[in-house]
Amino acid sequence: MSDPSTALPSDPHRLPSAGDRPRVVIIGGGPGGYEAALAAARRGAETVLIEERGLGGAAVLTDVVPSKTLIATADVLDVVAGSHGLGIRDADTGSAPTAQTLNVDLAAVNARVKRLAAAQSADIRSSLSEAGARILEGRGRLAGPETVEVLDGDGDVSASLHADVVLLAVGARPRELDADPCDGERVLNWTQLYELEHLPEHLIVVGSGVTGAEFASAYRALGSEVTLVSSREKVLPGTDPDAADVLEDAFARRGVSVRSRSRAASACRRGDGVVVTLTSGEEIAGSHALMALGGIPRTGDLGLEQAGVRITERGHIETDRVSRTSVRGVYAAGDCTGVYPLASVAAMQGRIAMHHALGEAVSPLIAAQVSSAVFTSPEIATVGVSEQDVADGVISGEVLVLGLDTNPRAKMQGISEGFVKLIVRPGSHTVIGAVVVAPRASELILPYTLAVAHRLTAEQVAGTFTVYPSLAGSLAEVARRLDGADD
Structure with missing residues (x-):
């Protein structure tokens, strides 16, 4: 028997329906997509999930799972750095241990990060296969409110699917400075950090939101000199001010340099390092720069206009509290909706969408009940x-x-x-x-x-x-x- 996760119909340009079962087609295999696929398949719907970058999406492969794995390693060093107060001393020198006295093998750390991400992606594939969902590799695109096309790596249509229900869960990509795109070597976005083999000597983090604060905290614990460029008066704008104060005090105690009320105009390579130029004209030199400027929804070339799906000025797909878009039968979940950039919210949106689409009683997403965390120290x-x-x-x-x-x-x-x-x-x-x-x-x-x-x-x-x-x-x-x- 063929594996339902990979089997294709004999005619790759038309995927046949499965009798009286409703067909659910999901574009995107991140938390919103794969949780929706599990919910739909377990409720008897014929379920097809289309993913081009790998199951788990950015959350599993390049964002949440990798970053929190890196942070878990940094946490160990952070505990070591504070253990002198517990009476722990270095066996050779008798001095208090610090993170800087230990040897961090960043290549080994990042290899473990990628290994765990791949394992989690494989677990998701197994769960989807066991539930009976079919997985198609490629890029999904709407060709109308009830038709989804699958494009191969060359941009050619490899399959056309009729859909009773469509869920769009295409996520977001890192925002970069228009004039200075990231090169993946010295100027990096958060998906590119895990290719580094050596610890940055001086990491300049541009952006003091959740992503910037988390990586500033982690790399300082790992032993890098860190400068955080913040356009706001405090780090973590929008977060509880008392919490932000505690974090800023922790940054100061650990040696993170915070440049508040500063905005980056450019970030470019210079020799063996980088220079971040602020709008004031001041230059900050470092070995690497991380651009943590938020995300841009991946809603371009998705066929939204042809299908009549409304989007916001920022490019997010408009949804209501049960994940419906402006088109009947078309739902959306995750970062492409702009509701909350949280994997847990994406997963809940996906499940809610399937429950609603398949006629089950459903509780809408309640913003006041959403919990979130910043994984700093x-x-x-x-x-x-x-x-x-x-x-x-x-x-x-x-x-x-x-x-x-x-x-x-x-x-x-x-x-x-x-x-x-x-x-x-x-x-x-x-x-x-x-x-x-x-x-x-x-x-x-x-x-x-x-x-x-x-x-x-x-x-x-x-x-x-x-x-x-x-x-x-x-x-x-x-x-x-x-x-x-x-x-």
Whole structure:
């Protein structure tokens, strides 16, 4: 029996239908695409997924999985650098260990990064095959609201598919400076970092959003000199200001140079290094430059105009809360929609789209229940409304804050920075938002995400047992600071 993930019809220019089963055609194999394919196939739909760059998309192959694997390595070095306070000394010198005293084999690190990404992609392929989804290699394009063409590497049509349901999950690509495209050697975007064999001596990171902050934190821990160029007054614009302050303090303590209110005009090679020129005319010299300027949706040449699918001025596909586009039967998910640039949101959008398209009851995407994390050191995780929303009068709320300096587990582990913040409605004390700044904050945010999603109160959080000692203990302790929460 042929493998359903690779088998093609005898006529490659017309893929036959499978009887009475609805046919779902998905363009893009990232989290939005493959999660949608799994959901559709498991519900009995004939499912075809078209992908040109590899299953898992950018999230698995060049973005989330690789970057977090690199960051996991950096975290080990970061722990080593702070272990002197725990009484750990170098066996030969008797001095405190630092990340700089260790030898980082970046070629080996990046080889592991790519190996894990490939393994995750293979796991996704296996899951899709087991579910009965068919995978076609190539680039998908709409030829109408119910027709999808598959283009091969030469741009020729290799298959034409009738579709009862279409999902567009084509993702985004890194934004670069128009005048200075990345060369993949000295001037890099975040997909090209994993080809480096040697640690950058001085990495200039242009952009202080999530991607820029994460890589600045990671490469400093690995041992590179790092300069972060930020066009804003603070790093992580739009993030909780208290969390951004903690991160900036951590950057200063670790030796990351932050150039705030500075904008890059160009980044070009000069000799064996690079020079980033600011709009002020000042030049910053380094060995490598990372352009972390956000993403551009891959919606060009997708046939959207011919099919009548509306897009925004920025090129994102317009969708509603159940992932429908302006065309009946055509859905979209992931970074190409501009909703949230998060793999978890893309996956949820894909699942919601399939549930809706196949006639199942579905809960729409609720922005206030989306949790997210920044994988810096320390990590920053958030969910729900922000303290800024309360300050601006967007929503009424009470804000409770507790530093980790009083947490016994934090003291044992030598953790000196971080806090938990809980936002509740006045009167009812329903949890509506939270911020956690701590090691593994991405894990610690889950109880608060459940509280927001299920409308739990501060009293319910406060009355929940936590392990002693644990960092999670502070999640309940901050709730007990609310008057009456511990009664």
